[in-house]
Amino acid sequence: MALFTKGFVPLIRTAEAMSRMFSSSPVCVAVQKMTRVRVVDNSSLGNTPYHRPPKCIHVYTKNGIGKVGDKILLAIKGQKKKALIVGHKMPGPRMTPRFDSNNVVLIEDNGNPTGTRIKVPIPSSLRRLGGEYSKVLAIAQKFV
């Protein structure tokens, strides 16, 4: 009876899963809508504290999944800003770095980075991906 008080629970599914004896986890992605990200450059927009963390509201890829090197739209301090993903918590291809936080660099609409320096290590595999990453690599201090 306790199962029915907490809202609708598909009882059949639970029984099936329990009979299978393994857990099914949801789809795991790197960065998608509503992901909280960490801005790693020294722009004023990224560094001034706000009562809400910056969140991704759109991913500019064919599927809504953002990996390293993809552009996303952030909601930060009540305004919209484009950003570039430079590292995520999800493990990627072998021999690429995995970070402990979803790192993001703010960029303008024309592609110029908003900040002037990046302290956090940036994956050097960005160079091999075809795209406009030389500017972000030019203001980075450390490569991983």
Next chain:
Amino acid sequence: MGKVVATLAALAGCGVRTVLRAAREPAQRALLCPDGRAKPARGPRGPGLIVRASRGCSGEHWERSPLEERGSINEPVLNIDVLVALLRQENAKDICVIKLPVEIKYADYFIIVTGTSTRHLQAMAQYAVKVHKHLKRGETDHVHIEGKETDDWKCIDFGNIVVHFMLPEAREIYELEKLWTLRSYDDQFVKIPLEILPLDFIYTPTTDLEQK
């Protein structure tokens, strides 16, 4: 095309006709290659760019040594002297060439150049790409200009050299020369405020077992 030929001729110190003849001979494969061993010369005689014609006879195909064949794609196309001479010819202001150490596995040379206007930056970038296209072999990848929508910062990555074309205002804001000469001792780093982690930031160090 004619302008490219004229430039190469001026750089090689020989006539335009020699360059054209060398390029046109179907049987003799003329190698227009930048001669790295030549000393960088100042003045009217350009840097060491020589027009070398191969000894192959007409009709026979030219045997290339296997070592050359393997490294053909990754060989640097543009020599630093050629590129700097090109930029000087395009009236680029404040050419800053930084030789990067091998430890920074990014490129060999890092060039920052100032232009007078947006149109000037675009013209310089397009001309550099044009010369690269002319000098490269068929298998080498094309090079593309980054920052087409921007009006103050354009960038080209040639593999072994990276060139940034900026307007003076952008150059002042970013100060790339300071960053790339004093890597960790740059003063903008000291000015970065310490990061204030958000209240809901949970640091969960994950072990290797959880990785795929």
